[in-house]
Amino acid sequence: MNDRKLSRRRFLGGAAALAGAAAGSSLLAACSVGGGSSGGGGGTRGGSGTLTIMMPPSEVTDEVVAGFEAAHSDIKINLIQFDRTRLTAMLAAGDPPDIARENATYSSFFAVRGLAENLDPYIQNSSVIKESDLTPIQDLWRFDGTSQGQGPRYGLTMDYSQDAMIWANQSIFEKANVAVPSDTDPLAFEELPELAKRLTKITNDEKTAVFGYGGEVNLTMPQLAHMVAAQGGRLYNDDYTAVDFSSPEARKAIQFWLDLARAGVSYGPTRPNPAGWDGSAYQAGRLAMFSAGYWFGAGLAKVPEIQQKSKLLPAPTFAGKRISPSYAGAGLWIPAKAKNKEGAWRFIEYFIGGEAAKKRAESGRGLPPLKSLESSLPHDAPYQKQWYDTQQRELPYFDVVVVGSPYISSASLISILTTEFKSAVSSNTSAGKIADSLNRQINDLIAQEKDKIS
Amino acid sequence: MVATATRPAGAVAAEPVAAPRRRWHRHRPRTFYSFAAPWLIGFALLTLFPLAYAFWLSFTNYDGLSPKWGYVGLDNYERAFADPKTWSSLVRTLVFVFVLVPVTVGFGLFLAVLVNQKVPGRAAFRAIFFLPVVVPVVAAGFVFRMLFDRDTGATTAVLGWFGLAPVEWLADDKALVVMLLMILWRVGSNMIISLAALQGVPKELLDAAAIDGAGSWRTFFRVTTPIISPVLFFQVVNGAIDTLQIYLPALLLSAAGQARLDTVPGEGLYIYMVHVYTQAFAKGDLGYASALLWLLTAITLIYTLLVFRFSRRFVYYEAGPSDSGERR
Numbered sequence: 001m002n003d004r005k006l007s008r009r010r011f012l013g014g015a016a017a018l019a020g021a022a023a024g025s026s027l028l029a030a031c032s033v034g035g036g037s038s039g040g041g042g043g044t045r046g047g048s049g050t051l052t053i054m055m056p057p058s059e060v061t062d063e064v065v066a067g068f069e070a071a072h073s074d075i076k077i078n079l080i081q082f083d084r085t086r087l088t089a090m091l092a093a094g095d096p097p098d099i100a101r102e103n104a105t106y107s108s109f110f111a112v113r114g115l116a117e118n119l120d121p122y123i124q125n126s127s128v129i130k131e132s133d134l135t136p137i138q139d140l141w142r143f144d145g146t147s148q149g150q151g152p153r154y155g156l157t158m159d160y161s162q163d164a165m166i167w168a169n170q171s172i173f174e175k176a177n178v179a180v181p182s183d184t185d186p187l188a189f190e191e192l193p194e195l196a197k198r199l200t201k202i203t204n205d206e207k208t209a210v211f212g213y214g215g216e217v218n219l220t221m222p223q224l225a226h227m228v229a230a231q232g233g234r235l236y237n238d239d240y241t242a243v244d245f246s247s248p249e250a251r252k253a254i255q256f257w258l259d260l261a262r263a264g265v266s267y268g269p270t271r272p273n274p275a276g277w278d279g280s281a282y283q284a285g286r287l288a289m290f291s292a293g294y295w296f297g298a299g300l301a302k303v304p305e306i307q308q309k310s311k312l313l314p315a316p317t318f319a320g321k322r323i324s325p326s327y328a329g330a331g332l333w334i335p336a337k338a339k340n341k342e343g344a345w346r347f348i349e350y351f352i353g354g355e356a357a358k359k360r361a362e363s364g365r366g367l368p369p370l371k372s373l374e375s376s377l378p379h380d381a382p383y384q385k386q387w388y389d390t391q392q393r394e395l396p397y398f399d400v401v402v403v404g405s406p407y408i409s410s411a412s413l414i415s416i417l418t419t420e421f422k423s424a425v426s427s428n429t430s431a432g433k434i435a436d437s438l439n440r441q442i443n444d445l446i447a448q449e450k451d452k453i454s
Numbered sequence: 455m456v457a458t459a460t461r462p463a464g465a466v467a468a469e470p471v472a473a474p475r476r477r478w479h480r481h482r483p484r485t486f487y488s489f490a491a492p493w494l495i496g497f498a499l500l501t502l503f504p505l506a507y508a509f510w511l512s513f514t515n516y517d518g519l520s521p522k523w524g525y526v527g528l529d530n531y532e533r534a535f536a537d538p539k540t541w542s543s544l545v546r547t548l549v550f551v552f553v554l555v556p557v558t559v560g561f562g563l564f565l566a567v568l569v570n571q572k573v574p575g576r577a578a579f580r581a582i583f584f585l586p587v588v589v590p591v592v593a594a595g596f597v598f599r600m601l602f603d604r605d606t607g608a609t610t611a612v613l614g615w616f617g618l619a620p621v622e623w624l625a626d627d628k629a630l631v632v633m634l635l636m637i638l639w640r641v642g643s644n645m646i647i648s649l650a651a652l653q654g655v656p657k658e659l660l661d662a663a664a665i666d667g668a669g670s671w672r673t674f675f676r677v678t679t680p681i682i683s684p685v686l687f688f689q690v691v692n693g694a695i696d697t698l699q700i701y702l703p704a705l706l707l708s709a710a711g712q713a714r715l716d717t718v719p720g721e722g723l724y725i726y727m728v729h730v731y732t733q734a735f736a737k738g739d740l741g742y743a744s745a746l747l748w749l750l751t752a753i754t755l756i757y758t759l760l761v762f763r764f765s766r767r768f769v770y771y772e773a774g775p776s777d778s779g780e781r782r
Contacts, residue, residue: 412736453520
């Protein structure tokens, strides 16, 4: 009996201890965001151990993981889905992944906060990625403490496109009896709304069967910076501490997007796309023109009838300087507090300069990050040849256009610009008023954020 | 003790029966705390500590990434009061609460009364009405975007039958109507709660009312409704708190299931939690977002206190806290 009582007491105590231990361990697990990456302490020995990569599985595919692990048997990849909130939490906790994703256009945000590793020493010692082999997009990862485009590199682009180029569905042009624009001479931005109007098809019951234009009909920093630069202007001051949307060049760009959104020739703030992305409308044959870079061609493989009738056109331009920048330049960076930097660099070499990069280039999924891979782009089929030739003619017009201030995040800019545009399109707000409001909001934000950076 | 005193003489000495119980009683508090401790520790670490930390953050300009951040006093609260978006989003949210809560509770009760009738196939009807509740909200958002799409949506087809032109439902304030319908579509959860309450109404009371000559309406409003009023009150309080915190449907209707950090709903869907979400995740202003959340907490508390105070007039407790049985 005494034993029974004892065992019951022990049981109660044991149960409580177990429950406490379980709660404690789950708490600890919750607190250690992302888990360790050194894999039994071997992570810092020449990069062996576990390598934590925060990238979309659509980019770091199972094939890439298997290929890398086969070539580097001492490294095990722990792939976690890219999630900006989680990345922020991991960075704030001082336990970041070993590799994270970012667009080159906004890379200075991490660099100025001391969160990103300088990759120059790695590049200098690399036998796979050579400085001389880097394409010009890689300059967007450079940051000297004030300006983007110069100084050390804090990341590398995996692939990119000249994103203002236009895809034309020739079938829709033929049905509308409209001549397909030339693939050698760029359209003027001013021509686009009228051309889109001629291609837009409204049914008898007032539904829109075909939109003339698609893309981001919105105020976005990359588009605005491109259009302002094409007119010889600029959005930021020298040290990127202030924007100016009230210049004639910026107001002209804002007016262009207002006119296009109000013309009813595209999805936009007052005509939201139910699918969320205009690319799917193009693939469904409901868009005559879609503004996207070379990368979009790879996505047309699943709709052969659209693929074969798609023609790639140069980026439109304003009268002035013809430029065709990248709006993103997605790539990889190594957080300064990453535990397995050596392993991270070995992966970057494989992904950007090795087998994975070659396969990606051969698939036509964007322009390769290295000059030596440019000839790998597909150009066998007639439509592929047209895309390839147009792209080759477009490359000399590539230009590094800075779109972000290092002090504020891309999400902040997108939020401010989109909110302003949404309310302006449905009202009769002028470009000048929008410019003033944007100046006030963004400059206030920059001033507020700059104080938080030493 | 009693067992020991009445034990027959010469009986084999045995363990007193009451002794373990006494020891058990002595250890009851310790046992209680042993079992409750995991939850209490979890509550302290996962609820109280984050709450206190968020309260502290509301007095800082923390963004999670910048190296220099610190105490800014009441700046965030002053900013919140001066921010027109705070007020416009709050008003929109309160309007939404005052429309949605009565409609969902009322419509849920209406459906519960229907499926409480003895009709053939009522189990099937219950399942059908409840089915939308088990559909993931992300899928529901996508479906509603498709239904209300201007060019391809089913609503446009219905409007067409009456010779009406397509309507851009997902832009401007009309999007708020779509969100209301999307939430109302999931009224099955209210129905189930009300149905459980209806089935708990004593049959003898309904029989007595019938004998006294009360008709169906009179019985429902004078007998059934008072008895189920605590359950309806629960739905009103919970529904309002839930509605004040709604943000996912707004993001989904804005972004077609691709809600991202930078998703910015239009004016119509810019409700209070979307404002908070935008400040916290799009702008990274965690300090300001924390201040906004504490303001919402204060509003929720005030609302709950007012409703509880007001509830004494219309909520009937069979046995109230004082067991007096009076109408409370």
